[in-house]
Amino acid sequence: MKIALMDSGIGLLAAAAAVRRLRPDAALVLSSDPDGMPWGPRTTDDLTTRALAVARAAAAHRPDALIVACNTASVHTLPALRAELEPAIPVIGTVPAIKPAAAGGGPVAIWATPLTTGSPYQRGLIQDFAGAVDVTEVPCPGLADAVQYADEEAIDRAIAAAAALTPKDVRAVVLGCTHYELVAERIRAAVQPAGSPEVVLHGSADAVAAQALRRIGALPAPDAPTATDLTVLLSGRDALLPEAALTYAEGRLLRAAAPTR
Template identity: 60%
Template structure:
């Protein structure tokens, strides 16, 4: 089983770790784009181009290994909003393409006030407003623009992370009992977010659901084999190692044993 994950940076790690836990025999191709990150401020056309470039680089790496790609996963809300149609036009129906949607629906199921933590661009987007209107129209929903948090997580700088998390926590009303992490970078600092909120709110992320949907779309009924899957890393199409920042997070360290440079 060979699965490509496409993102600008290490926000993909939580989804990659979930896939690794569910199918330790799968080969994961982590196609990052450090030359052009972050993708959030870019135009939709630029994001589409970068997502396609990342998927094509992973496809070439799989072919070099003598295999065939089984799925393309986009563990990035920005790239999912703008790039899924283009990726599906290129890869489906032969190769399923799975995007990432903020977990507003499960967060709203409890019927209590929720907050949606996301980037500034996503907070302003019609995409997020549409999800709230569809799944949480009867609830009090607070959008929280987490200024600088994704960039702080990417840097793995504890002080920057703490400052950005504390800023967002201050904007989160005390009555909130569920917080949707609307950017996959935020998953990597979930414990720090829970602490900043005083443990009063459950966190809702998409990583496990995306991993489960990926395996459903691949459709294999076979149990995992004893073979340990490899993790290959691409940096804007080049052979690479896991970024040093990734190893600051449990999700990144969980991938280390299988990782090697794509040589």
């Protein structure tokens, strides 16, 4: 079994680690675009061109499925990616986990990039799935870039700024960018009110990993032997995991299984 993941940067690590936990025996292909990131500010046509290039680089390795581990690319490029790759390669997009967050009651905060915050796409998800739950959209300028480069001071500043915009009585936070899942516990600490029940964080990594297995008819097998086949593509070039990726537990998990790649 081989699962490919794509993103502009290292936000794909969270979903890749989730796949690794569900199916340690799966070979992984991680295809990102450091030459073209960030994808968020790009026009839809430009983004689609870059996303197709990243997807094609991954598809050349003949994976059984491709996870689009990027909210922005999922919103704007899924039709183009599916038109080119399916049915040969199932393509699985990433959707902010607004529905499960709202199911637990409110208040709910959605942390997302500034362009996604307030977008018709996100507003539509809130309308469809949040119902009467109190939802606050929180823009997080600079957080994805800070995570990408493991800039600790910038991460702290961006989280603190977003936390200041988050209601003090929040019960759940939706992590609306895959990069944010790599610093989830730091986000939780920043929004956790003293003496209150633990704030629940809702990411997408586990859900998209499970959906990828369903699409190819595979069952979870967390006790399977660990594969050592990890392919890293940076704007189409064979590479090692970026040093910044090893700052995060998810990156270290993947690196441990493939020490020579």
